Amino acid sequence: MAAFSRQAQSSVGLTMSSYPQRVWDNILPLSVGDTLPKAFEEWSFTEIVRDHEKPTETCELCNQESLRYQFEIRNVFTSNRLWVGSQCILRFGLSVFEAGRKLSPADAKKKLERLTEQMRLDSCIRALEKLSIAENNGMLSNALNYYKTKKYLSPKFAFVVLWRLKANAIDHSASFFKINLKREKYKDDLRAMKQGHVEMIWPALSSTQRQMALHMGHQPPN
Ligand SMILES: [Zn+2]
Numbered sequence: 001m002a003a004f005s006r007q008a009q010s011s012v013g014l015t016m017s018s019y020p021q022r023v024w025d026n027i028l029p030l031s032v033g034d035t036l037p038k039a040f041e042e043w044s045f046t047e048i049v050r051d052h053e054k055p056t057e058t059c060e061l062c063n064q065e066s067l068r069y070q071f072e073i074r075n076v077f078t079s080n081r082l083w084v085g086s087q088c089i090l091r092f093g094l095s096v097f098e099a100g101r102k103l104s105p106a107d108a109k110k111k112l113e114r115l116t117e118q119m120r121l122d123s124c125i126r127a128l129e130k131l132s133i134a135e136n137n138g139m140l141s142n143a144l145n146y147y148k149t150k151k152y153l154s155p156k157f158a159f160v161v162l163w164r165l166k167a168n169a170i171d172h173s174a175s176f177f178k179i180n181l182k183r184e185k186y187k188d189d190l191r192a193m194k195q196g197h198v199e200m201i202w203p204a205l206s207s208t209q210r211q212m213a214l215h216m217g218h219q220p221p222n
Contacts, residue, residue: 022063023092030080036092043082044095045112048072050083051119053171059085061092069119071112086112120176121151127165127172134168152178155190158201166200174203181209191216 019036031039048071050057055066060082061073070083073094089096089112096108103111128144143161147153153161158179165172179201181187190198190213198213199221205213210220 020062023061026061026063026082030078030082031075032077040092040094042075042077043073044076044097045089045108046072046074046081049115049119051123053123057083059083059088061085061088064088069116071115086116120173123173124176127170128161130170131161131165131168134170135164137164140164147177150180152180153204154186155179155181155193155201158204159193159197162200162204174201177204179204179209181212187212190218193218195219 024036027039031042033039033042050070052068055068057067057070058065059067061084064085067085071086071089072081073084074081090109096103096111098111125148128147132141132144143157158177162174181190198218202221
């Protein structure tokens, strides 16, 4: 990600030949400006995002494939719209606004990351909703309500949720779920967890949490 912010900051200094031809072909016909730097100034993020659940989409600006999330940009003069990856918004310095003010490249990056985080949270909640319908189980409806308010699960809750999502073949991304290990009780629960259970929650653990699990004597999954 650091590479992108550097690119965003230096994009003004790039010569036209630095831009791939495909970017030129995609944006110039939809813009008033006749150079890429002029065209880029006309485009801003509309605050509209799409989660396609699977990495099936293409960036309409740079043609990058395998995008799961698309961000809509709009040209202020022509009203043309494109669905692009967040990285293109940052790389080409397209405008991102907050309460009518154009954000700095660093703040634009933070805003797009927050929106992606929100889409991941929404995706976890959708999976939990499907699960609580699939299994008429009080613990799973509790997990749903808990996740909606707290935005994390305890290690034990996480194990049950990920296990049942898998058992019911409900589409989900285990790595999007957040687990809380700040409370001593949660640490104790993780320490006492069986290896098979640790493997189930492993994708949802952050790198710091994985280190903690390794220190407790657990093994990473093969
Ligand atoms: Zn792109």
